[in-house]
Every structure is written in structure tokens, then in C-alpha cells.
Amino acid sequence: MIGVVYLGNNPKTEERLKYIPGQLVTTAKTYKEAAKACVPRQITHKEYFIVFFEQNVLNEDITAITYLQTNCKNIYIILLTNELSEQDRRKYQQCGVNDTISKEASVTEINKKIQFIYDRKEILFDSKEPKYKILQFKMPLWKRIFDIIFSSIAIIVLSPVFLITAIAIKMESKGPVLFKSKRVGTNYTIFDFLKFRSMYTDASERLKELSKTQNQYTRKATADNDNIPNKTSPLAEQTEPTMTPTGVGAEIMINNEEVMLVGDDFLVAESEFNKQKDESINNAFVKIENDPRITRVGRFIRKYSIDELPQLFNILRGDMSIVGNRPLPLYEAEKLTDDNCIDRFMAPAGLTGLWQVEKRGKGGAMSAEERKQLDIIYGQTYNFAMDMKIILRTLTAFVQKDDV
Structure with a gap:
């Protein structure tokens, strides 16, 4: 059971909170009144409380929030604010604010926030961990050991392929052999993502124009x-x-x-x-059909996934795992920051993953929404057996059927 408490005196906010479906909202004018409202009424069942805290004077707010976190158990404080400086944000976070939402948030947005918290109540209300550190993924030991062994062996065995590919790329076009791009992986961590260069060196300048006319999504x-x-x-x-x-x-x-x-x-x-x-x-996933920016060598190494091999070094240094959700470019990842997408990044970033093998099973036809949902499913259910199945399916179906 979750109770909702509003601490503030904004009539418009009070009016919105009245229309939250299935929720009885208690309004408090002082932080001590709010603390009393957050006292559990049942002994046999756990009760949780979401406190919507209207931003006011910083020092007074810190006193109030500290009091609530000290004297109340199982509470989650959401600061109602329009804008915060980075310095103020840190101060509010340090004293116990768990989340923020706009003062002008609609009834729908507030209800979605409550539902998101309710779905994760067993984690978010765990008093043993600081709540602002809760949504962090930690790589299991078995997965990290497997990644190190697998990637090390693969790099040694495939070293002739690395050498031949590097020579072919240099012979066909000017530019570096490796292409580095900033990608967003586990816990929204940004790292340098490695690939063999498969495009001409001026490819990025034409991406904007091409994505408008040829993006299949x-x-x-x-x-x-x-x-x-x-x-x-x-x-x-x-x-x-x-x-x-x-x-x-x-x-x-x-x-x-x-x-x-x-x-x-x-x-x-x-x-x-x-x-x-x-x-x-x-439409966060930009994918161009029959991309003219790709070199002849690039088309070949993409067809057989050879361009992905340098990511074995990403795996070896801990940026990625063998199996996981594909790390996204910055401009794509920033579009996947709402509550429904967070679980996608609370999982390993990987060389191959669930949607890659499912895509090939569907003949390459898969929407961006289907990919996103499969990423979320993997993040919630992955285990050693699942990883082995994905690796085997990847090895037996690595030749892409579609020219994308």
C-alpha cells in the first residue's frame, strides 16, 4: 500500500493531486504535519509514502526534508520544482530528495510517476541503501569472468582477421582503421565504442540529410x-x-x-x-537502407559482422559484455530517458543481444518499439543459460539477411 502526501500550499497542485486515480492524498502545511501523515496505520502490512514536496526557500527546505528522512520510514520524496542549479540539485539530493517533477506537471504525468514508484517499491523503499544510488546495475562476477576469458581467446584466435581487415580498409580509402564514437551503456555510462571503419571519412556530415529521406523507421x-x-x-x-x-x-x-x-x-x-x-x-533508432556512405570493404565487413570485432577490446576493459543491450549513440540514448525506458540501461551493454537474434529470426523485420521491449526483457530476466543460447544463435546466424 502506498500513501500520497502533499507538503505545500499551492492550490493548483492540490487540485491536480485530487484527481490522481485510486489515491487519497493527504495535504500538510508543515513538515511536522507531513511526518505525522507518514506514520504507518497498519502493523501487519508494509506501508509506503510518496511525499510531493513543493520547493520553497532552500535552507528551510533542507531542514524539512532532513527531518522527514530522519523521522519517517518508507518514504520517497519528490521535489516539485521548475528549475534547479547544479549546486542546489546536489544540496537537495544530499539532504534526502529522491526525485523531481515539474510544478506544472499534469495529472497524467504525476500518475505515471506514482505508478513507476509503485512498480519498484520493494527496491526504492529499501532503507539499507541510499535511494539516489538504487537504480545502479552491478555486473555479476560470473558474467565478468566469462567476458574476460571469452574476449581474450577470441582476440588471439581472430588476430589474422584483424590484420587483413585493417589492411583492406587502408587500401580502399583514406582515414583511420578504427572508428570511435561515444556510446551510452550500462547505467547511462558514456564510453568510447570501437568498430572497424566501414564508411567514408565524411559520412557524419551527410547523416542528417540522409536520415530525413531514407530512415526506415x-x-x-x-x-x-x-x-x-x-x-x-x-x-x-x-x-x-x-x-x-x-x-x-x-x-x-x-x-x-x-x-x-x-x-x-x-x-x-x-x-x-x-x-x-x-x-x-x-524513432530514436536511426537506420538507413542501402546507405551510400558505406565503402565496399565496409559493406562486406558489415554483412559478416566483422566491423564489430574491435568491441572485444571494449569487453576486455569492462565497457561492455559479450551479451547485453546494444550501447546507443548519445543522441539516441537521450530520447530513451523516460520511466518506461530506464530498465533498458539497468542491464549490461553487449556485443550481441536478445533483439539481434530475434531480428534475424523474423527476417530482419522489427520495429524500434519491439527492439526496446526486448532490451527491457533481457535486462529483467538475463541469466547464464540465456546468455549461452543467445551466443549460440548469434554464431549460427551472424550473416545478416538484410542490407542495412
Whole structure:
């Protein structure tokens, strides 16, 4: 059971919290009142409390938050704030704030936050660990030992392939043999990701233009968007809103049915905004068909996954594992930071993974959403037996059927 407590005196926030489905929200004006509201009422069942703390004066807030964390068990404090400097953020975190959310967050956003916490209550309310360090993945010892042994043997056995590939790349085009890019792996850690160069040296300059015209994931979204009506709702022009907008990001109700989000230069239904946000997340994976930026050697080494072999050195130094979720470029990873995607990064970053072998089983046809969900499933269920099955399936099906 989870109780929700609001500590603050903002009428608009109180109004939003009243409409949280299935939650009885207790309002407190002082931190001592909030502490009393967080006292468990049942002895036989564990009770957890989420405290929405309205930001005020920093020193007073620190006193209040410290008191709550000291005197209350099983609480999770969410700071309602619009903007924080890095220095203030650290101070709030050190005194016990576990999370933040915008003061203008909608009912939907608040409810999603509560549901996210509820789904992970056994972890987030573990008083033995600092809550701001909870969502951290730690590589199991068996997996790290296997990675070191496997990668070391593979590097020795494949050393002739490394040498031949390096010579072929240098003979065909100018530039370095290895390509380094910043990737985001486990726990959102950024590292230098190694590959044999398979593109011409000016490839990155043309990525922006090519991704607009040839991205196999965004074309469908573009076609769908052609059928979306203008963001400005005709309803808004005909109907008097029941709540006056308060500025950028305000929300109003029309006919007590649809929530409209109001900005400086737009008026859009909340449902439409969420749909566009989901499409943006789903299209984080940029993939170009028949990419003209790839060299002839590059096309060959990609077809047989030889371009991936330098990642054995990433594995040896601990950046990655043999099996895991593929590390993403920075611009893709930043689109996968909402609550539904966090579990993808609470798992090893890998050379091969669940969606890679599943993709080949489906003839290469797999949406970005399917890939994301398989990454999440692997992060939640991986074990030694699963890793061995993925490695065997990778070795028997490494030749890609599609030219991407």
C-alpha cells in the first residue's frame, strides 16, 4: 500500500493531486504535519509514502526534508520544482530528495510517476541503501569472468582477421582503421565504442540529410503525421475554457473532457502531445537502407559482422559484455530517458543481444518499439543459460539477411 502526501500550499497542485486515480492524498502545511501523515496505520502490512514536496526557500527546505528522512520510514520524496542549479540539485539530493517533477506537471504525468514508484517499491523503499544510488546495475562476477576469458581467446584466435581487415580498409580509402564514437551503456555510462571503419571519412556530415529521406523507421511516422489535424483545436475556438491558462505549459479543460496544453505559440490536446512524444521515442533508432556512405570493404565487413570485432577490446576493459543491450549513440540514448525506458540501461551493454537474434529470426523485420521491449526483457530476466543460447544463435546466424 502506498500513501500520497502533499507538503505545500499551492492550490493548483492540490487540485491536480485530487484527481490522481485510486489515491487519497493527504495535504500538510508543515513538515511536522507531513511526518505525522507518514506514520504507518497498519502493523501487519508494509506501508509506503510518496511525499510531493513543493520547493520553497532552500535552507528551510533542507531542514524539512532532513527531518522527514530522519523521522519517517518508507518514504520517497519528490521535489516539485521548475528549475534547479547544479549546486542546489546536489544540496537537495544530499539532504534526502529522491526525485523531481515539474510544478506544472499534469495529472497524467504525476500518475505515471506514482505508478513507476509503485512498480519498484520493494527496491526504492529499501532503507539499507541510499535511494539516489538504487537504480545502479552491478555486473555479476560470473558474467565478468566469462567476458574476460571469452574476449581474450577470441582476440588471439581472430588476430589474422584483424590484420587483413585493417589492411583492406587502408587500401580502399583514406582515414583511420578504427572508428570511435561515444556510446551510452550500462547505467547511462558514456564510453568510447570501437568498430572497424566501414564508411567514408565524411559520412557524419551527410547523416542528417540522409536520415530525413531514407530512415526506415521515420518514414512511417511521417506518413502517419500527414493525417494528424492541425494542432490548434477548433473546439478551443468555440468553447469557453473552464480553467484560465496560467502561461507556458498551462493546461485547460474543454467541456470537462479533454485536457489542452497551452504554450506561447501552440494549443494542443494532451493526448496528441503524448502521441507525438511516443513517436519521438520510438524513432530514436536511426537506420538507413542501402546507405551510400558505406565503402565496399565496409559493406562486406558489415554483412559478416566483422566491423564489430574491435568491441572485444571494449569487453576486455569492462565497457561492455559479450551479451547485453546494444550501447546507443548519445543522441539516441537521450530520447530513451523516460520511466518506461530506464530498465533498458539497468542491464549490461553487449556485443550481441536478445533483439539481434530475434531480428534475424523474423527476417530482419522489427520495429524500434519491439527492439526496446526486448532490451527491457533481457535486462529483467538475463541469466547464464540465456546468455549461452543467445551466443549460440548469434554464431549460427551472424550473416545478416538484410542490407542495412
